[in-house]
Amino acid sequence: MAINTDKNIYTVAFASIMVIVVGSVLAFLASSLSEKIKQNEKLEKQQNILYAMGINENEDEGSVNFVPTDRVAEEFSKYIKEQIVIEGDKITEDNEAYLINLKQQETAAKKGNTRKLPLFIGEKDGKKFYIIPMYGKGLWDAIWGFVSLDENLVVQGVYFDHKGETPGLGANIKQRYFMDDFEGESILDGTEYAGIEVAKGNNDPLNNTKDDNEVDALAGATITGNGVSAMIKESVNLYKSYLETIRAKN
Amino acid sequence: MALLSKKDTGLILDPLADNNPITIQVLGICSALAITAELKASIVMAISVLFVLGLGNVVISLMRNIIPSKIRIIVQLVVVAALVIIVDQVLKAFAYELSKTLSVFVGLIITNCIIMGRFEAFALGNGPWKSFLDGIGNAAGYGLILVIVGFFRELLGSGTLLGFKVLGDPIAKTGIYAIGYENNGFMLLSPMALIVVGLIIWVQRSRNKALIEEN
Numbered sequence: 025m026a027i028n029t030d031k032n033i034y035t036v037a038f039a040s041i042m043v044i045v046v047g048s049v050l051a052f053l054a055s056s057l058s059e060k061i062k063q064n065e066k067l068e069k070q071q072n073i074l075y076a077m078g079i080n081e082n083e084d085e086g087s088v089n090f091v092p093t094d095r096v097a098e099e100f101s102k103y104i105k106e107q108i109v110i111e112g113d114k115i116t117e118d119n120e121a122y123l124i125n126l127k128q129q130e131t132a133a134k135k136g137n138t139r140k141l142p143l144f145i146g147e148k149d150g151k152k153f154y155i156i157p158m159y160g161k162g163l164w165d166a167i168w169g170f171v172s173l174d175e176n177l178v179v180q181g182v183y184f185d186h187k188g189e190t191p192g193l194g195a196n197i198k199q200r201y202f203m204d205d206f207e208g209e210s211i212l213d214g215t216e217y218a219g220i221e222v223a224k225g226n227n228d229p230l231n232n233t234k235d236d237n238e239v240d241a242l243a244g245a246t247i248t249g250n251g252v253s254a255m256i257k258e259s260v261n262l263y264k265s266y267l268e269t270i271r272a273k274n
Numbered sequence: 275m276a277l278l279s280k281k282d283t284g285l286i287l288d289p290l291a292d293n294n295p296i297t298i299q300v301l302g303i304c305s306a307l308a309i310t311a312e313l314k315a316s317i318v319m320a321i322s323v324l325f326v327l328g329l330g331n332v333v334i335s336l337m338r339n340i341i342p343s344k345i346r347i348i349v350q351l352v353v354v355a356a357l358v359i360i361v362d363q364v365l366k367a368f369a370y371e372l373s374k375t376l377s378v379f380v381g382l383i384i385t386n387c388i389i390m391g392r393f394e395a396f397a398l399g400n401g402p403w404k405s406f407l408d409g410i411g412n413a414a415g416y417g418l419i420l421v422i423v424g425f426f427r428e429l430l431g432s433g434t435l436l437g438f439k440v441l442g443d444p445i446a447k448t449g450i451y452a453i454g455y456e457n458n459g460f461m462l463l464s465p466m467a468l469i470v471v472g473l474i475i476w477v478q479r480s481r482n483k484a485l486i487e488e489n
Contacts, residue, residue: 027340034340042349046356053363060367068370078388088435192428192462213365243459 067093069122070100076170076183077146077153079103088200104155106145110266112138126159126168141262147173153180154270156263160255163247164188167197167255175274177211177267179220184252194248205231205239211260213237219257222249278407285407286417289415292485295388298421298474302388306420307467309379313436316424318372319379320417324410326357327389331409333357334397350393351384358383388416421471431461 028034034035071090074080080100081089091099107121121142133139146153165187172180184197196202209220223238224246231239241249260267278286295301298452333353335339341349362380365373366369383389397405428434429469433441433451444457460466479485 029340029342031342038340039341039345039348042352046352050356050359053360057363057367061363064366064370086439190311191315192432195312216318243457244462252275 037052057172062073064093067096070096072183072185073122073144073146073155073157073170074099074103076155076172076181077103077148078172078181081146082200085217086200088198088203102144103148105147106146108143108145110141110143110263115266118142122157124157126157127166130159139262141266142268143263152265156259158255158259160251160258162186162189162197162251163194163245164190166206167248167251169255169258171206171256173211173267175270177207177271179206179211186248189248190245193242194245196242196245197248197252202239202242208234209239210235211237211256217257217264219253223252224249278326282404282407285404286411286414289408289411290418291415291478292482294415294419294478295391295412296416296471297478299388299391300363301391302386302416303468303471305379305382305386306416306471307464308382308424309418310423310467310477311427311431311462313421313424313428314375315379316417316420318375319382320420321415322361322376322379322383323386323388324413325361326354327382327392327409327413328406329409330354330357330389331392331397331405332402335392335402335405346398347390347394350390353393354389355384388412419471419474422474423467426470427461427467430458431466433457465482 029038031165074091074096075076079091086245089187090096103113107118109116109118109121110122122144122227124140124142127137129141142157144155144157146155152175153172154174155170157168157170159168160164161167167184167186167189169182169184171182182203184203186197189195189197205218211217211219218237222241223239224241226236226238226240228236228238229240276363289295292298295305296306305319309319311327312380328351334350337349357382362373365376392409396408400408425435429440433439433444441451441455444451
């Protein structure tokens with residue numbers, strides 16, 4: 025017997041069954057894969073932090089290669105000596121500080137709560153690295169990353185990533201040639217926290233001048249570039265008082 | 275018996291040229307403009323659409339006799355959205371790097387007119403095997419144009435192909451840059467994708483006059 029698919033009762037029944045079936049399949053999939061996805065995200069954060077302090081597998085000029093996932097946990101515990109959380113005047117150690125969600129902290133701060141600020145202290149060849157996580161807005165969606173500083177607040181490396189910037193334009197913030205430019209730039213202009221400007225037309229495409237707080241912009245990605253500048257400035261400013269104590273010790 | 279009959283082969287080959295979804299049916303233009311500034315992105319998008327359209331066409335075709343006509347568009351949307359979410363979640367769990375490359379495309383796949391167009395025009399009226407071939411053919415035709423546009427945009431806009439510097443170094447002025455060539459930044463902007471697609475349509479129609487519509 026052929027089914028009369030035009031009846032209203034059939035349409036309603038079909039729609040209900042479809043919603044239940046598709047909903048259950050997606051819910052089952054999401055819950056069974058969520059552990060694995062979380063684990064991947066954890067490893068990615070560790071890779072990014074290590075990348076910013078120069079622990080990576082970069083070989084030729086253009087590629088961005090992280091420490092492989094099977095080794096990253098081991099390398100992370102080897103190089104990251106301390107993970108601290110700054111909460112107002114209180115500084116506590118926390119071995120899972122890298123899992124703190126910066127966006128949630130920003131929302132909490134807007135509601136009047138004290139923000140938890142994670143900071144990672146790495147050590148390589150006797151040199152200390154202070155790695156600050158960053159979070160900001162690009163053209164289409166969120167951008168984030170890590171900046172690693174030495175005790176004079178000179179950038180030792182950065183890592184940027186994005187959610188949905190335009191491929192070929194804003195998405196190039198995670199390209200090697202852009203990230204490498206930040207190395208050697210100072211966050212300070214004299215004694216003021218100036219950040220690093222992603223500057224259009226600064227006539228320094230190779231970024232030879234390291235004392236101008238500027239790196240060369242990406243063509244066709246002005247708003248993403250401005251987002252990166254703002255992100256660095258705002259994120260580093262949150263750590264100002266802690267960074268002052270490092271400079272004072274130095 | 276051959277695996278594919280002549281008609282079946284036509285289902286795959288026609289959309290590559292004379293019935294191309296982008297240049298002839300003028301569908302899927304939005305994503306072709308948005309992501310073709312890089313060749314790699316074009317290839318990733320082409321493969322994703324190949325998977326979603328091939329599988330989606332089969333699912334819709336299997337359900338064609340029980341889908342109520344009043345809500346068929348909603349059913350099609352649910353199928354494509356569910357497939358895209360499943361693909362995304364599985365990639366996030368088992369091929370994390372690839373899923374990050376794909377992130378920006380996922381939304382674009384759901385809104386791709388070719389997918390809804392093929393569900394509506396083919397899968398609702400044909401069997402699963404034919405629908406599968408039609409899906410693969412159309413996605414390949416779409417992917418072909420994407421790759422051509424991506425090739426020219428990346429080559430002329432950034433001087434690279436798949437990230438490799440093929441024309442020399444624009445900053446150190448080596449290769450073709452040594453004789454004064456400059457990258458055309460305009461190629462990286464979406465309007466140039468439209469112009470490149472227009473040029474492909476022009477070439478295609480001047481080679482095959484039968485494609486030119488009479489008023």
